Amino acid sequence: MTNQIGYVRSEMLGEKTPPALTVGIQGWIKDNLFSSVGNSILTIVSVYLIYVILSGMLPWIFLGIWNAETLSECREIFAQRYGDDTEYACWAVIKARWHQIIFGYYSADQYWRPILGFVLILLSIAPLLYPSLPKKMFLISFASIFIYPWLIWGGSIWGPLAIALGAILGIVVYRFVTDRFGSLIGILAACAAALVWWGLFSGSAAATMQAAIPVTIEEVSSLNLAGFVLSITIGIVAIIASLPLAIVLALGRQSDMFIVNKLCTGFIEIIRGVPLITLLFVATVLLNYFLPRGMEFDKILSVNILVTLFTAAYIAEVIRGGLAALPKGQYEAADALGLTYWQAQRQIILPQALKISIPGIVSNFISVFKDTTLVSIVALNDPLGIADNVRANSDWNGIVWELYGFIALIFWIFCFSMSRYSMYLERKLRTDHR
């Protein structure tokens, strides 16, 4: 009878509480920290290491001194308070020089310009970041293209306005001509109109207006542009301008048209095959060497163009990966529905390819923002260049951690926000396996 297969439960079981070690904080600790002997050893060693690091770092940071005139004054105070050997952070250097690290060599009464410029940047990328914002905000983005350089470099407002007018003229011509003759002729006509305006009329128009109604802010030479204002200017321009260029390059590299394909491939491979520092040298030193005497290319402008091209080449390869990851069926379905090449790219292919490429694109953005520190090699004063200048001053000679720590912290805030935004975007765009 013990082997009987049939079985009937006569009474249903009630709920019991789970063993204490599997739930709550206890359960979590057991699962995550002490699940095995090896895990327990690792936990203990890690906790000890964290303790060692923090017990050294936290007092150094929080017992640091904010009020002092020089490094030696800091050291005297430490000697008085804690005896000879103990030394904590001398934050006084940040207090004395933070404005240089952030604003470079602007005079203090002009700080509102980079601040306003930064706010403008935030406003103009906001509609890109959060599509739910009204489309009208792109007008701010358009205006910022012309206002931001004016805020940074200064001079007469009529110059940037005249250039903006050329762009508007181009757009109007494009709308007008495209309706009648198609988009290719529209683009050509728009470029021609804008170039004619910029080449022949914008200069004199700006001069006339300036004579009639002078609106000028103090000019700041490119040499005085330094610190994070410089980093952010170069970084933002590279980030914004490189993406459309990268898309064109990636599509070109995928194209069936032989010449276009080879041009794009060649461009990408040449730029990627050369270190950024070499390119920076070429842009600033050699370019001016070849230009006629007296004509000098603005150093920041040429660095800007170069960093943009450099970033575009890398991002183009990331996007090409995204394009290659799309199944062929997507192209075929778009074709079969009668969409033209550009319609298919715009509506079907790029939205998906870019979505796949977001992590790669953003890590390139992050790395280009950090790479802006390389411009110190061509004698531009990025934050690290400023740090060197501060250290060269006899008051602060010998200070290291505080300065670089502060600069690292600011870089980290920017890069970490970009990284978080990219993760938010990925989550938001995830439609395929919900």
Place this chain on the structure above:
Amino acid sequence: MAEGIEDTVVDREVDRSQMQVSDQVAIQITEMNKWYGTFHVLRDINLTVNEGERIVICGPSGSGKSTLIRCINRLEEHQAGRIIVDGTELTSDLKNIDKIRSEVGMCFQHFNLFPHLTILENCTLAPIWVRQVPKKEAEETAMHYLEKVKIPEQADKFPGQLSGGQQQRVAIARSLCMKPRIMLFDEPTSALDPEMIKEVLDTMIELAEEGMTMLCVTHEMGFARQVANRVIFMDAGQIVEQNEPEEFFNNPKSERTQLFLSQILGH
């Protein structure tokens, strides 16, 4: 042989009242040849399709049947011969290609819905961008066809949330939204479970009942027998045999056809 064709999938009476073949030529293919590199995929294809015809193309894999219908909307390029669709010849002229593509709908084996767009957006995209239909009107049309394929309630979901059969019906609705005069089906049920095959075939039968010109590459012989007015058997890149379904299944002439039919119907 006829007894072998068990009609497991198409289980309802097909209404033939609207299924009329007109004299108007919809597709004319003459002496068409295609090579992949040096490999001769399609050889001397001659095929005339009249408006209202329902043609089923079958054959072993690699016989060129998919390639043939993909040539009709230029997803594949032919290298010799002529293809005239609805009075327009397929040449390398992009205008002609886009014109033909907007008149010819196509359904794929793997549906190829756009995963980043909702079902409704999938259906309205081409009418809005290709036909310049106002968005509101395009949405109304889309809902009409989604109701027709019996999934209007899924309009706001994404393709990834639908079953295979539902996705294929959306793909059919998406094609219909362009109001095509000809529909091409490239193995529309090959990637589906049996119960989903039925819902897709039902949709295709309804389409046939309304008089749509259809070319289907499929192995659903029940569908072929019930709906098609002509069955074409292809092998090695050529049309080996074509006939009315009754005659084709009951009395296949060529040995190759007999072998093929015995293999797919024999079990």
